[in-house]
Amino acid sequence: MDVLTLSRLQFALTSMFHFIFVPLTLGLSILTAIIETRYVQTGNEVYKKMAKFWGKLFLINFAIGVVTGVTLEFQFGMNWAEYSRYVGDIFGAPLAIEATVAFFMESVFIGVWAFGWEKVSKKAHLVSIWLVGIGTNLSALWILLANGWMQHPVGYVLRNGRAEMVDFLAVATNPVGLLKFGHQVTSGYTVAAFFVMGISAWHLLRKQNPDFFKKSFAIAAVFGFIATIAVAVIGDLHAAEVAKTQPSKFAAMEAVWENCSNAPLHLISFPDESNQCNLVSALPVPSLLSILAFHDPNAVIKGLNSFPKSERPPVTPVFMSFRLMVGLGTLFLLLAGLGLYFSKKGTLEKNRWFLYLLVWSIPLPYIANQLGWVVAEVGRQPWIVNGVMKTSDAVSKAVTLPQIIFSLVTFTLLYTLLGFVDIYLLMKFARKGPEGHNEKVAHESDEISFAADAATN
Structure with a gap:
């Protein structure tokens, strides 16, 4: 193992772990805002309890997501100093906007929302959660525009031994970045929809607070069905843009070895x-x-x-990740459609097999999101900035192998601990249900996981 390999491994570990929290943050903030909107519109206290319940899970996820995201930015200066020196003029601009505008907005108003119940008017409180949702999605926009520039660099010149920005508008309207944003945001909405549907299904199987969780399920099913359709449409547009701007990645995604017109899809x-x-x-x-x-x-x-062998991405992981991601996306569309149908028909509780299936499906959108990032990042190799800078040239020259080993082990232990904390807190409050509800059916010990508990029934 050398410094380059371990630096790549460390960044993969920390970024993929951080990305466990991002999709749910994107989607659950908007879902909570939609639910609270229903409360303000109808005055129905059930919707208020729903907003508090799902909002509490959002807050847990958001807090740990922020902690895990901080280390990523430090790595650009520590492990990838040559990258930061060479393209920092461009890459740093959208990240600075994200931190000073979007993250600041969501951080301020998340406090108003969390502590403002009964202290500000209903409409002011509703505005605060919508601003949180908008802020989280704007954060994703600027981060993905930065990543989109790495995939398809525009608006720059090579000057003074580095890449310098000459057209900020080109960077901000980069079609690759915008399509990545649309694809990722709708994927995050899918994660949140299945998170809410799965937890609701678990409670409905136990006949716990059925009115509450049927309403939650119904809203999430509509949200999820629209999101899965959007994922498919934007994903198709994104793949077409990849074929145009990153043909080697597209060839790896479909395992195409020779130039081919009228190319079939196997x-x-x-x-x-x-x-x-x-x-x-x-x-x-x-x-x-x-x-x-x-x-x-x-x-x-x-x-x-x-393409020269030295400029081809690893084919097998890109190909398999892409196929699995598309397959899972098709499954999500089917499940969301069935959930919407059963919910509208009022037969959700009668189809217990489907409720069990949704409980087991909670992790699947998370996996699909991770697979998408494998396609995006592994498929870009050997370039860290496509066609401009190779990953091997981006690693820090001053960092040593023992330093990387120490930081890798430290991050692994820390993130393992944070992972257990997140799972424990989410399961604790998800299983507990909304405040003040009465359980109608006894169930297994609170120490048993969702999946294991479902399997025993």
Whole structure:
């Protein structure tokens, strides 16, 4: 193991762990705002309890997410100093806006919302949670615009031995960054929807506070169904943009080795990197890949063999992550649609198999989000800034191997502890339910997990 490999491993560990919290923060802030809006509109106290209950889970997730995000920024100066020196003029601008505008706004108004119940008017309190939701999503926008620039650098010149910004508007309107934002935000909404539906399903299986959790489920099902459709539509647009701006990544996503016009999409395929071909290529749909990539059946898909080996991304992890992500996304659309149907028909509690399925499905959108980032970041390799700077040139020159090992072990232990704290707190308050509710059916010990508890019934 060298400094470069361990630095990459450390950043992967810390960023993927941090990203456990980001999608739920994005989605649950908006869902809580929608629920409180219903309370202000109707005056129904159930909606107020719902906003408090789901908002408490949001606060837990938000707090730990902030803690885990701080270490990422330090690594740019510690492990990746050469990267920061070379492109900091551009990369730092959107991150500075995120910190001084979006994060400041959400941090201020989250305090108003958390401590302002009965202290400010209903409408002022409602405005505070909407500003929190808008702030969290604006934070994602600026961070993803920074990442989008790494995927497709625009608005810069190479001057004085570094990349310097010459067109901020080009960076802020980079189509890759905007599509990444849309895809990620709707993916976060999907995470939140399945989080709420899964916890609601768990309580409905035990007939605990059914009115409360049927209402929660109904709102989340509508939210989730719209979100899953949006994920699919924006994801298609995003993939087409990748085909145009990062053809080597797109070729790895679909395991295309040779240039091909009228390129088919093989429904069953598996790459063999060592022999630069596919072990399996079955069930081709004629011209579909060309249509999806360029909306033209005659378009040419550039194959991996058109790129030097040193500039190809690792094919197998990118290909498998992309296929699994798409498969899970299709599953989410189906489950959200069924949830909406059963909720509208009033037959949700009768379909216990479906409620059990949703409890088990809570982790799946998290996994899909992580797979999406594997596609985005591993698929960009060997570049840290596509076509401009390689990852091997970005690592700090002053950092030593023992220092990286120490920080890697420390972060691993710290994040493991934070992970247990997060799971414990979320499960504790999710299982407890809303304040003042009465359980109607006894259930297993509070020490048993959602999944294990579901399996015993």
